[in-house]
Amino acid sequence: MKLTTSALTPDRWSGEVLALGVFAGDDVPSGLSWPRGADAPLRDAVARLLAHGSFSGARDELVAGPGLPGRCERLVLFGLGRAQQVTPHTARRAGAAVARTLTSGPNRRVAVALPSWRVPGPDGGGPGGPGLDLVEHLAEGLSLAVHCGRWNVLPDRFRADYGSDLPQEPESVELLGAADTGRMLSRAEAFTHAVVLARELVAAPANLITPQRLAEEAVGLATPGSRLSVEVWDEAECRKQRLTGFCAAAAGGADPARLIRLHYRPAAPVGPPVAVIGLGLTYDDRGVLRSGGAVQGAKKFMAGAGAVLGAATALAAVGGRSEVQLLIPAVAKAAGPGALRVGDLVTTASGATVELNHEDAHGRLMLADALHLAARLGAHRTVGVSALGLPVAAALGPKAAGLWSTDDGLAADLTAAGYQAGELLWRLPLVDEYDDELLAPFANLRAAGPPSGDGATAAAFLRRFAPPGAWAHLEITEPAWSPRIDGYYNAGATGYGTGTLARWLCTR
Structure with a gap:
């Protein structure tokens, strides 16, 4: 799985799975506040996904459904909780939750986007303060969840047949709007x-x-x-x-x-x-x-x-x-x-x-x-x-x-x-x-x-x-x-x- 960052916005990306992170407290029910500036087809797809549930952006919440014809096969919304309360641990859990939706269907190219890849954090970092960068932690959660049930390091590869319950490893995952973070991805990989x-x-x-x-x-x-x-x-x-x-x-x-x-x-x-x-x-x-x-x-x-x-x-x-x-x-x-x-x-x-x-x-x-x-x-x-x-x-x-x-x-x-x-x-x-x-x-x-x-x-x-x-x-x-x-x-x-x-x- 190749992890990369991209300056593309969600409405300009095409692939198999598009996952959008949502902070609790955003105007989630209307489906219009995020992604900001999205075109009408993407806004409509988000609204359809939210129409029959009570998704609020709370930590560990996730909803998935059909995507946009010709642009992505599946659309995923996942919650991170309130931005001020996001921790490295909860960011990893969010990445893992996205990975665990990749159990069926085509998943060759996956993209993840957040309203912001840097948040104040629970330790008091406000605007201009230290804050918390989510790139490294969310990338780790994705990678560690995809590893589940597989032997990637040791040459003695033995594993049970878990069927389709394990996440499928995509060819690539792009972190949209998180440009210039190559060092963080290198650390995440290490x-x-x-x-x-x-x-x-x-x-x-x-x-x-x-x-x-x-x-x-x-x-x-x-x-x-x-x-x-x-x-x-x-x-x-x-x-x-x-x-x-x-x-x-x-x-x-x-x-x-x-x-x-x-x-x-x-x-x-x-x-x-x-x-x-x-x-x-x-x-x-x-x-x-x-x-x-x-x-x-x-x-x-x-x-x-x-x-x-x-x-x-x-x-x-x-x-x-x-x-x-x-x-x-x-x-x-x-x-x-x-x-x-x-x-x-x-x-x-x-x-x-x-x-x-x-x-x-x-x-x-x-x-x-x-x-x-x-x-x-x-x-x-x-x-x-x-x-x-x-x-x-x-x-x-x-x-x-x-x-x-x-x-x-x-x-x-x-x-x-x-x-x-x-x-x-x-x-x-x-x-x-x-x-x-x-x-x-x-x-x-x-x-x-x-x-x-x-x-x-x-x-x-x-x-x-x-x-x-x-x-x-x-x-x-x-x-x-x-x-x-x-x-x-x-x-x-x-x-x-x-x-x-x-x-x-x-x-x-």
């Missing part, structure tokens, strides 16, 4: 590709996405001109690097473990290095049990690794100003010979000893050593992303990720990046009192606190290993997987966290 890669990695079965295959995907990102370099450490190298906690977690695994390090270095780095860590449990035997045997229990615990690899592709395409270390500890967790047992004592790379009082401590040990490695690499700002299965959904629901941070500025930056990506982050308490819950009589600390506070104590555990400087951690287990098609999300892996990391890294 961020969409990043999310799609993360989705496909997380959704793929564990016999295809092993730690080694994950490493191969990372190596493939280091193309000439990407400013990315890659190192892959096997278990022997990890022992040589004294990553003892990671090696303990890898013992008994279903496939050989790998520690993946991508290094992004711009031509003229600004500021100190940053590090991003994504947990890569490519298979989790107990995750299957915790999810009642559901397939996502075996897959979604590598969502942090998927988000980091996706963000790496966006960073290579869009660029960033800071030097970045992207670390992925990858293990296929299984109860094979030598696997960790409850009660075992493990010495981590930092030298701290950990008593394993929890069956699922593997991810915490992997992250602990990755945090120590980030410190060795000189990171001054460090962000971890994981799907550890921490019990934060009872408070946040299935569409928000938990955020812990030692630094208000870093937390605010990530929250702002999440807003632009349509990913809700909610900051949770990180207080010293939780350290007491990790006290152990025969070790420096326990792997977990009481079940009632597992999320808070897991964050306290990870903080013990964080590098000096600002640190934050995102827990994305619930939003990493959607049980149904929802806006621009697939049913299944959503790629959650990728957009937040990509925007944070690309604007630094």
Whole structure:
């Protein structure tokens, strides 16, 4: 699908599908206020479409019908809500709603037009103020919805026959009246590709996405001109690097473990290095049990690794100003010979000893050593992303990720990046009192606190290993997987966290 912008007005365009966005509060019932200056045939077609419904331009509203003979086969009206309340998330949902009308009939050429491609936005941007450009976000919604059910990145293409329920991919989509926005479309393409890669990695079965295959995907990102370099450490190298906690977690695994390090270095780095860590449990035997045997229990615990690899592709395409270390500890967790047992004592790379009082401590040990490695690499700002299965959904629901941070500025930056990506982050308490819950009589600390506070104590555990400087951690287990098609999300892996990391890294 080729996305372009055009200076054409809706009444001068011809193709298969013409989609007109409407803001709530416009003079919608008369069908005459938009498109402004439209010729009589287009005004009449809009009026016919509105004659038998109650379309008001509210968010997520959509009506479709016959178009204009000789000009377009179908006409679509979609609502965006009030202009002052449009967000990046709602703009993406609008783009996805248009894409989901493309399930039948000819859809080779599609055009989308809005009364204005720049709105005040809900954060107070008025005329002449910062406002919100909708081109990038609406384009992402279109592209992500069209991707649903298709494998665009990984060569292992396997999919069920969904019939005609999936959007058909048009040859081209023109954004009318949105000229001179090539940079926004380039960013939209890069961020969409990043999310799609993360989705496909997380959704793929564990016999295809092993730690080694994950490493191969990372190596493939280091193309000439990407400013990315890659190192892959096997278990022997990890022992040589004294990553003892990671090696303990890898013992008994279903496939050989790998520690993946991508290094992004711009031509003229600004500021100190940053590090991003994504947990890569490519298979989790107990995750299957915790999810009642559901397939996502075996897959979604590598969502942090998927988000980091996706963000790496966006960073290579869009660029960033800071030097970045992207670390992925990858293990296929299984109860094979030598696997960790409850009660075992493990010495981590930092030298701290950990008593394993929890069956699922593997991810915490992997992250602990990755945090120590980030410190060795000189990171001054460090962000971890994981799907550890921490019990934060009872408070946040299935569409928000938990955020812990030692630094208000870093937390605010990530929250702002999440807003632009349509990913809700909610900051949770990180207080010293939780350290007491990790006290152990025969070790420096326990792997977990009481079940009632597992999320808070897991964050306290990870903080013990964080590098000096600002640190934050995102827990994305619930939003990493959607049980149904929802806006621009697939049913299944959503790629959650990728957009937040990509925007944070690309604007630094």
